[in-house]
Structures are given as C-alpha cells and as structure tokens.
Amino acid sequence: MTNELALITGASSGIGAAFARQLAERKVDLCITGRRVENLESIAAELREKHKVRVDVLVADLVTNDGIGKVEAWIRSNPSLSLLINNAGFGTRGLFANKPSGKYQEMITVHITAAMRLTSAALPEMIKAQRGAVINVSSVTAFMPLAGNAVYAGTKSFLNAFTQSLSFELKNTGVKMQLLAPGFTYSDFHKRPDYSKTNTYDVIPKFMWMNADDVARTSLRDLERNKLFCIPGTLNKLIAFAGRSGLAALGSKVMARRYKMPSK
Secondary structure: OOOOOOEEEEOOHHHHHHHHHHHOOOOEEEEEEEHHHHHHHHHHHHHHHHOOOOOOOOEOOOOOOOHHHHHHHHOOOOOOOEEEOOOOOOOOOOOOHHHHHHHHHHHHHHHHHHHHHHHHHHHHHHHHHHHEEEEEEEHHHHHHOOOHHHHHHHHHHHHHHHHHHHHHOOOOHHHHEEEOHHHOOOOHHHHHHHOOOOOOOOOOHHOOOOEEHHHHHHHHHHHHOOOEEOOHHHHHHHHHHHHHHHHHHHHHHHHHHHHOOOOO
C-alpha cells in the first residue's frame, strides 16, 4: 500500500516546515516547495533519513506565472495527491498609499492567484477519488482588518470566503476544505525587510505568540475532525470573534493612530 501524498507550498521554514515534519512522521510522502533551495534540500534530507518517506523538492517562486505553472504541472502529474497545503505567503507593513503597487500585486499573486490555481489543479482528481483535502493558510487578520495591513488582510479575507464557498460546493464528494487562521507565529515571516526597523518579537507580548509546530498540529487534528475553520489558540479565537462581532473598526482606529493617519 502506497503512502498518502501531500504538497506544501512555502515549506522552507515556519508553519510549512512544521507541516512537513509532522506529516512525514505520519509516513506521508511529500512534495515541498519554496524559493530557498538550501532550506528545502536540508528539510528533505532530514525527513528522508528520519522517516524513510519520499520527499520531492520543487523550487518555485509563486510570485511568477512560471513558478505557479511549475507546481500546477507537478500536481497534474501526481494524481494520487491527497493533501494540498497552500501555505506560501508574506506580509508588509505601513500605509497602502506609501508603497509601490507592484509589491501588493506580488502579494495578491501569491496569496490569491497561486492558491486558486493550485486548488483548481488538485480538486478534479481528489473529487474523482472521493478523498482528499485542501488547507488554505489565512490569518486572524482576515477577521479583523487593520490599518497598515490593507492588502494583506484583503487577500486573507479572500481565502476565508474562497475556502468556505468551496466547502459548500464539495459537500458529499469526500473532499475536505480547511481554513487555517493563525495569529503571531514564530517563523521567518517577520524577518522580511518590511519588518527590519522594528523587532516584532520584542514589540508583541510573548503571550500572543505561538510555535509553528503547535499551529500545524492543531490544523491536522482539526482536519481529522472535519472542522472547516481552524483558529489555533484561545487568544486568536477571541480576536476572530471580536472581528466577526464588528469590533474590527476599533482596532483599525488604534492602528491608524500608530501610523499617524487621520481617523474620524
């Protein structure tokens, strides 16, 4: 009997790498994708040696059409794929009007276009097999949009609606959808240039942070329980509830003052 097969985007660190390690421990074969080839090869070697599973390394930049196409081609050539995790993503900080639109277009491509196209490539065979799952990694920011994160919050809100809509369409097909919405998580996410002026790990209280392993473990547990929304951590659940309850405007006003924006 062959192992299950999963593909993880953004698997070179953080939540993506945590998913890879936990799935390999369960004897799931993997395809791990990302841009940092050394990180990917190191993770692949570790998992092959430790768990004796197949680990394909696919170096692809999902900002580009060629990169997305490369991953689509792998999916279509591996019809036994049983789990797709759309985890790749990045953040920015600062006022929307102060940044070039090209950076936001890249974010839309990675968070929305890539997730949509890869899901589209994976679903037909999953539906045919009447089994499989897709996890789209969103953020609690999708429930409480904040000034300084306009496009990030917008793209994650799309993933929320997209994932929930597909869950309705896929009812009775045997294919599951999950929307994973973590909060602050220890990873390389906050090491990007946009966050270089402030040490986010010092600014944000420690009680608000989660470990990537805990996030991935909670997601896989909730997937087994057929939970559509997975929001790891009590605090993050409260944040999401506050956003759904209409308190998002208050948070945006606070952030507006932080960025010295006029707020009425």
